[in-house]
Amino acid sequence: MDNQSSPNGTKRDFLKYALSGGILAWLAAIFYPILAYLNPPKVTGAQVTSVKVGKIGDFENDSGTIFRFGNQPGILIKTKDGEFKAFSATCTHLDCTVQYRQDMGLIWCACHNGRYDLSGRNIAGPPPRPLEAYNVIIKNDEILVTKS
Amino acid sequence: MNRLYQWFDERVSLSAFIEFIKHKEVPKHRHSVWYYFGGVTLFLFIVQVFSGILLLFYYRPGADTAFESIKFLMTKVQFGWLIRSIHSWSANLMILAAFIHMFSVYLTKAYRKPREITWITGMLLFFMALAFGFSGYLLPWNELAFFATKVGTDIAGSVPLIGKPLLVLLRGGDNVTGATLSRFFGFHVALFPAIFTVLLGIHLFLVQIQGMSTPLNPKEDKKYDSMPFFPNFVLRDLLLWLIVLNILAVLAVFFPWELGVKADLFASAPAGISPEWYFLFMFQVLKMLPSHVWFIEGEVLGIVLFGIAGALWTVVPFLDKKSSRGQQSRFFTYVGIFAIIFIIVFTIVGWLAS
Structure with a gap:
């Protein structure tokens, strides 16, 4: 109505x-x-959770090596005492790839002078978070890096 | 010749255009020199278009081909090194000229009513020029470009709310890969030129119909002397373009642009890495900010502050009401001088640090 x-x-x-x-x-x-x-399609590659990096003898004490962890860079560090540590090599600040600095005894990012100690903790410069830590497993002389 | 002229005149009214050019005048005063920098920027843009088209004939985008094609261009193609060097140098000089043009327009308050739209299109062109610089920088697919793009797109990714989709849109995925290169190539040679051309058309059209701004002079309402646009000003413009072309040629020949090392997705960022000089002041500030300021990540704070500053700078004609009324606005002059000093100081600090 x-x-x-x-x-x-x-x-x-x-x-x-x-x-x-x-x-x-x-x-x-x-x-x-x-x-x-x-919006690009998600490329569904196999999810990498562990990678063989090399043999113990391949690495010198007090050195750092970048390795491929899936499609991301990782860094394997052999300390002065011969201990192995592995982290994601992607700086938590702005995505650059970090490196090991013998002279500083630290992990260092060249882009914005970010510094991490050998436990991956951000100790100086702009990085807001620690580096993601990976597990290092040594099996028969072979170094295996895994992500939990 | 005369008949040809008449043929066109009857169809597209050439005489109206010629009348317009005949009566166009350019004011003469002690700040007239700044009028030339817009023209220099335009000239360098034209150089960019031509040298860019030439580069396209040999460039092959793609993670496996881009670096190799530029290497081929620089080592095998006759004068290939020269064309690339000119494109790189001209890009840098164009941004320098645009900086000078922008600050001279700002300090003479030429953005004031009725030229607000000219200023805004000018600022958009300036941002586009920076985007051209950023996207073109990646195309050779070298180490510096790879990390510069990682950092730059990561910055875009930390913009609140739209950051993540923006990052994926720019990178063509979560990481900087060959997909990013394809996208940046598309931006650099198709999307940006299209937008730039439209903005440039509006900008130049407005400059033509509104004529040149004269400095704010509230005390003495004097009329400035002027010179005819054609041929007096045009000839001066052309002479300056010739000088700029010579400077460009000298730089391109004696300081040829390096190609660097091919990008390796699994290598550390090299020591001493830094962006192009026009991003250096922002880079340096980001580097100096602590990881957290109060509860905000330093990097996010820096990006948000630069974003706000850029936005305010773009809308300055609407903030500076005094100059639109024809009064002096000292505050905005001080802001401009502060911006110039800030940029110069942090550029030098960044340059010394790297």
């Missing part, structure tokens, strides 16, 4: 909503595929 009192108003409202809804749907139909297209 109310509809009859202002038929033009409701008709106009209906047209307004239908039209603006239609335009929105039309815009979404254009932009959604574009945005979805720009």
Whole structure:
């Protein structure tokens, strides 16, 4: 009954909503595929949880080596005492790859002078978090790095 | 010749254009010299377009081909080293000219009413120029470029809310890989030039219809002397372009741009790594910020502050109401001088540190 009192108003409202809804749907139909297209598909590689890095004899005391852990760089450090430690080599500040500095006895990032001690703790410079630590397992002279 | 002119005139009204050029005047005063820097920036952009097209004939994007193709270009192709060197040097000079142009417009308050849109399009062009620099830097796929892109896109990734999707959008994945290179190539040679050309068209159109701004001079409402745009100003402009071209040639020949070492996704960032000079002041500030300020990560704080500063700088015509009314606005002059000193000081500190 109310509809009859202002038929033009409701008709106009209906047209307004239908039209603006239609335009929105039309815009979404254009932009959604574009945005979805720009979002790259997840490449489902096998999830790497452990990697063989080499033999004990390959590494000198007081040295650091970058190795591949899946598609990420890791760093294996052999301390002065011959102890092995492994971390993610991706600096927690802005994603650069860190390195071992013999002169400092530290893990160092060249990009913004970030420093980590040999437990991976961020001790100076801008890094906000410690490096992710990996487990080092030595089996028959072979060094295996694993991620829990 | 005359008939040809008439043929065109009847169809596209050449005479109106010629009338416009005839009456166009450029004011003469002690700050007139700054008028030339917009033109120099434009000239260097034109050089970029031409040298960029030439590079495209040999460049092959892709993690396995990009570095090799540039190496081939620089060692085997006749004058390949020169074209690349010109493209790199011209990019740097263009950004320098754009800096000078921007600060001279700022300090003479030429952004004031009615030139707000010219200023905003100019700022967008400036940001685009930096984006051109950043995306082009990766294309040779060398070590420095690889880490610069890691850092730069990681910074984009720490923008609150939209950071993560933005990072994936830029990198074409979670990491900087060949996919990133493909995207940056697309940005650098297709998307950015398209946007840049539209913005540049608006910017130049506004400069033409509004004419040159004159310095704010509230005390004496004097009329400045002027010179005809054509041929007087145009000839001066062309002479300066010739000088810039010579400087560019000398730099490109005597200081050829290095290619560096190919990017290795599994190598440490090399010591002494630093970005291009125009990002150096931001780089240095990020380096000096502690890991946490109060409860915010230092890096996020720095990025947010730079973002806010850039946004305020872009909308300065709307903040500086005094100069739009024709009054001096000393506060904004001090802000501009502070910005210049800040940039110069941190650039030098960053340069000395690396």
